[in-house]
Structure formats: structure tokens, C-alpha cells
Amino acid sequence: xxxxxxxxxxxxxxxxxxxxxxxxxxxxxAVTLITxxxxxxxxxxxxxxxQFYNATLVPSPGGIVRATIELxxxxxxxxxLSASCLRVLRGMGLAIxxxxxxxxxxxxxxxxxxxxxxxxxxxRPVPSLALLPIFIVWFGIGELTKTIFITYSAFFIIFVxxxxxIRDVDPVLKRAAGxxxxxxxxxxxxxxxxxxxxxxxxxxxxxxxxxWFVIVGAEFLAANEGLGYLINFSRVWFKIDTMMAAAALIxxxxxxxxxxxxALERRLFAWRER
Amino acid sequence: MTAQISIQGLTKTFPGRNESAxxxxxxxxxxxxxxxxxxxxxxxxxxxxxxxxxxxAGHEKSSxxxxxxxxxxxxxxxxxxxxxxxxxxxxxxxxxxxxxxxGLRIKRLSxxxxxxxxxxxxxxxxxxxxxxxxxxxxxxxxxQRAAIARTLAIDPDVLLMDEPFGALxxxxxxxxxxxxxxxxxxxxxxxVFVTHSVQEAVTLADRVVVMGRDKGRIVAxxxxxxxxxxxxxSVEFVEAEREVSACLARAEASDPADRAA
Numbered sequence: 001x002x003x004x005x006x007x008x009x010x011x012x013x014x015x016x017x018x019x020x021x022x023x024x025x026x027x028x029x030a031v032t033l034i035t036x037x038x039x040x041x042x043x044x045x046x047x048x049x050x051q052f053y054n055a056t057l058v059p060s061p062g063g064i065v066r067a068t069i070e071l072x073x074x075x076x077x078x079x080x081l082s083a084s085c086l087r088v089l090r091g092m093g094l095a096i097x098x099x100x101x102x103x104x105x106x107x108x109x110x111x112x113x114x115x116x117x118x119x120x121x122x123x124r125p126v127p128s129l130a131l132l133p134i135f136i137v138w139f140g141i142g143e144l145t146k147t148i149f150i151t152y153s154a155f156f157i158i159f160v161x162x163x164x165x166i167r168d169v170d171p172v173l174k175r176a177a178g179x180x181x182x183x184x185x186x187x188x189x190x191x192x193x194x195x196x197x198x199x200x201x202x203x204x205x206x207x208x209x210x211x212w213f214v215i216v217g218a219e220f221l222a223a224n225e226g227l228g229y230l231i232n233f234s235r236v237w238f239k240i241d242t243m244m245a246a247a248a249l250i251x252x253x254x255x256x257x258x259x260x261x262x263a264l265e266r267r268l269f270a271w272r273e274r
Numbered sequence: 275m276t277a278q279i280s281i282q283g284l285t286k287t288f289p290g291r292n293e294s295a296x297x298x299x300x301x302x303x304x305x306x307x308x309x310x311x312x313x314x315x316x317x318x319x320x321x322x323x324x325x326x327x328x329x330x331a332g333h334e335k336s337s338x339x340x341x342x343x344x345x346x347x348x349x350x351x352x353x354x355x356x357x358x359x360x361x362x363x364x365x366x367x368x369x370x371x372x373x374x375x376x377g378l379r380i381k382r383l384s385x386x387x388x389x390x391x392x393x394x395x396x397x398x399x400x401x402x403x404x405x406x407x408x409x410x411x412x413x414x415x416x417x418q419r420a421a422i423a424r425t426l427a428i429d430p431d432v433l434l435m436d437e438p439f440g441a442l443x444x445x446x447x448x449x450x451x452x453x454x455x456x457x458x459x460x461x462x463x464x465x466v467f468v469t470h471s472v473q474e475a476v477t478l479a480d481r482v483v484v485m486g487r488d489k490g491r492i493v494a495x496x497x498x499x500x501x502x503x504x505x506x507x508s509v510e511f512v513e514a515e516r517e518v519s520a521c522l523a524r525a526e527a528s529d530p531a532d533r534a535a
Contacts, residue, residue: 181353
């Protein structure tokens with residue numbers, strides 16, 4: 001009897017499975033989120049009766065959803081959403097190849113390290129938001145500024161991670177590649193690139209999070225559309241529910257892009273020991 | 275085609291870090307290895323035997339002296355000198371089959387030749403059924419068999435092995451030694467095999483070169499003329515082991531660090 005219970009103890013999973021809803025398994029972390037939102041909504045409903053806080057200042061989850069639907073009805077939701085998404089994608093699309101190429105250059109060519117590394121290390125600690133006003137003066141308030149700004153913010157994250165990863169490539173694998181007759185170019189692909197790709201993907205995920213972070217700042221200052229613009233514009237009209245809707249949308253976008261990349265990583269890197 | 279290795283007055287000095295003196299791993303080593311010979315480099319750890327192998331492979335540059343393989347000076351790594359490492363050195367992002375096939379792709383064999391050669395090698399090391407696995411899914415012994423298959427698939431003139439079975443348990447080690455010998459007897463080539471195990475050296479080698487800790491000095495050069503397959507339990511085998519062990523003990527005794535202590 002005692003041994004039986006021991007075995008069941010061992011087999012019990014470390015993470016609770018979470019409740020089932022009509023056969024659909026809900027992850028426990030999702031339950032947390034749903035509970036918080038439900039409690040917030042319940043508080044708002046109670047507030048409708050007793051008015052212990054100003055509902056205009058703190059909208060309910062339902063109110064935020066209503067504001068989102070309102071934006072969608074007006075036809076402006078898609079404009080703002082796509083404007084922000086495109087800026088992030090464009091900026092990342094430029095930053096990734098530039099950062100990876102630069103990291104490879106600095107890691108493999110001594111002169112590139114001497115020329116570029118100190119400059120990059122000097123600029124890197126400056127928060128990109130601190131340079132935004134300068135960028136606006138230089139490049140105006142058009143799309144170029146926002147693209148460059150995202151590229152700039154994402155570049156260093158990817159560059160540093162890639163450079164470290166290239167320097168950490170297992171030297172034994174490079175020796176093996178040499179003894180298999182690989183040329184430097186073949187080695188760059190079959191050993192270095194394959195080896196650093198997981199770290200590049202992680203850094204892309206981090207850079208993407210940063211991009212969502214900084215695009216809002218850029219859109220506060222210099223934009224006619226985009227979620228950051230929407231927040232700032234709604235502040236003028238005291239539409240707090242719209243402000244929160246836009247903020248929540250950025251959260252959802254960040255979450256979704258992160259999960260998308262994680263899923264991609266899991267598919268690409270099945271070979272990893274995890 | 276196999277090759278003769280000729281090592282002439284080879285010296286390897288590593289520069290000391292931060293003020294510390296330079297370290298001489300090998301000093302004026304000369305060694306001739308005829309074609310098709312199976313040579314074991316035996317010595318205590320830190321005697322420079324792996325450094326010597328790395329120099330023959332072309333992974334390290336010599337400080338003085340030189341190495342020629344089949345008359346051609348060694349200037350860097352090449353597919354003619356295949357290498358098997360203690361750490362397996364399989365590419366973790368490629369399956370077993372892709373690892374073996376990669377060298378054949380590099381060699382620019384036709385696609386059908388690649389497939390044929392890969393299958394033949396994987397069957398030879400009984401990994402054909404595991405060809406779609408990633409290295410992490412294999413045991414140590416299977417990893418090393420895959421690495422040996424990858425190296426032999428390229429058909430190198432010289433096979434360099436750096437303590438390839440050092441990280442394996444005894445049963446696996448013995449089995450892999452037998453498998454290696456079977457493959458080698460099937461297609462003879464020059465093998466330089468680094469080990470610190472006397473038994474392994476006596477099992478495998480035509481010739482055992484014993485190195486001392488004293489700058490890689492060669493303290494003994496023994497011929498093992500036991501008939502193959504060798505029985506690790508036979509009286510002759512144990513006698514050969516005893517002889518090699520005695521040389522190794524002398525190598526340790528001649529170590530200046532030990533004398534000072």
C-alpha cells in the first residue's frame with residue numbers, strides 16, 4: 001500500500017494540469033489571467049452601483065473591448081494596427097541582416113573588430129529613446145525616422161548576442177570541419193551559422209519586444225497613425241478606454257509575436273538538448 | 275591510397291600567458307610512420323601526444339621542424355587526414371545520416387554515390403536503423419561509431435584518432451576497438467591512435483610509441499607482433515602489456531617534475 005502511494009507521488013506532474021473546459025485543457029497560467037480580468041470586471045460592476053472610484057478614469061475590461069470594437073467600426077483600428085506592425089517589421093527586417101553580418105565581420109576579421117567594435121560599444125549603452133528627438137531633426141517625421149529608429153534599437157541586441165555566439169562556437173567542431181575538407185565558406189555555413197542560429201533567434205525575440213516598446217515612443221512624437229499615436233491622440237480627447245485598448249493591443253501583439261517565434265524555434269531546433 | 279607520415283625535428287611551444295614562461299609541449303620530435311601501419315601514441319596525460327596528433331592533422335602550427343604526409347608538407351587540415359575526436363565532434367544540428375553525408379557533399383561526390391557510400395558506412399557501424407536520429411539521442415558509443423563512419427566515409431589516406439574511446443565504458447570500448455580493427459583490416463590505411471591505455475595500445479597497434487612527459491620525448495618504440503584477432507586474456511597479450519607498462523613506468527620515472535618531487 002505504502003509503495004503504491006510512493007509511485008503515484010512520483011508520477012504526479014510537477015505543474016498542475018489545470019481544469020478542463022468541455023474537454024479543452026486550459027493552461028494554469030491562462031486561468032490566472034482570466035481570473036484577474038474577471039475580478040477586474042466584477043469590481044467594475046460593483047462600482048456601477050456604489051461609485052467608489054471614477055469609472056471614466058479606470059475603464060473595465062468590457063469597456064476596453066467596447067472601445068476596441070468602436071475603433072474597428074470606425075475603420076481606424078486596422079490603420080493604426082497595420083501602421084505599427086509594418087514599422088516594426090520593416091525595422092526588424094533591416095536590423096537582422098545588418099546585425100548578423102556585422103557580428104560575423106567583427107568576429108572573423110581583426111580589422112573590422114578594431115574599427116567597428118569600440119564605436120558600437122560606445123553607442124550601445126545610450127538608450128535609443130534618448131536619440132529619438134535627434135533622429136526626428138535629422139530624418140523628419142516620416143516613415144524613414146521610425147524605421148531607422150526601430151532598426152537602431154534592435155540592431156545592438158542582435159549584434160551583441162550574435163557576436164558572443166560566434167565567439168562561443170565549439171572549436172572542436174571547427175577542427176572536425178577542417179579535417180572533413182571544408183572551405184572557410186562551407187565552415188561558416190555548416191558550423192558557425194548552424195551553431196549560432198538558436199542564439200540569433202532568441203535575440204530576435206528580445207529585439208522584437210524592444211521594438212514594440214520603442215515604436216510607441218516614436219509614434220507619440222512623430223506620427224499621424226499607429227497605436228502609439230492613437231494613445232497620445234486619445235489622451236487629448238480624454239478617451240481613456242481607447243488609450244487602454246491601444247495599450248492592450250500592443251500587449252497582445254507582443255505576446256503573439258513572441259509565441260510565434262517560440263513555436264518557430266521549437267520546430268527549427270529539434271536537435272537541441274532540452 | 276595510403277600515406278607515409280614523416281615527422282622531422284618537430285617542436286611546439288605555446289606562448290605563456292601574462293608574463294609566465296613559454297611552455298614547450300614538444301621538443302625536437304622525429305618519427306617515421308610507414309604506410310598502412312597502425313601506430314598508437316601512448317603516454318601519461320600532458321605528455322604532448324594529442325598536441326603531436328593536432329600538428330599532424332594541421333590544427334596547430336609547428337614552432338620548428340615539419341611534417342610531411344606522402345611527401346607533401348602539412349600546412350593545414352585536409353580531408354586526406356581524417357580525424358576522430360574524444361568529444362565525438364558530431365554536428366548536433368544534423369542527423370546521423372546528414373553528418374556522414376556532409377563530408378561526401380564537401381568532396382563533391384554525385385548524389386547517388388553520396389547515398390550509397392553513406393548507407394554502406396552506416397551499415398558497417400550498425401547505425402543504419404538510427405540514421406534519422408540527432409546526435410543527442412545517441413549513447414556515447416553510438417556517437418563515436420557515427421563519428422568514425424563520418425570520417426571513414428571520406429576515405430582519408432591517414433586516420434588520426436585522439437583518445438576516441440576514452441570517454442566510453444569498458445565493454446563499449448572493447449567492442450568499438452574490435453569494430454575499428456575489423457574495418458581497418460577490411461581497408462588498410464595509416465592510423466595514428468592516441469591513448470593512455472596500455473591495453474588499448476596492445477589490442478590495436480602494430481607499433482606502440484611511448485612518450486614521456488619530458489617535452490614529448492619518445493622513450494620507447496615497440497613493435498607488437500601478436501597475431502590478430504588478439505585475445506585480451508591470452509598469456510602473450512598480458513606479456514606484451516607488461517612490457518609496454520614497464521616502458522610507460524620508465525617514461526613516468528624520467529619525468530623531471532617527478533624527480534624534483
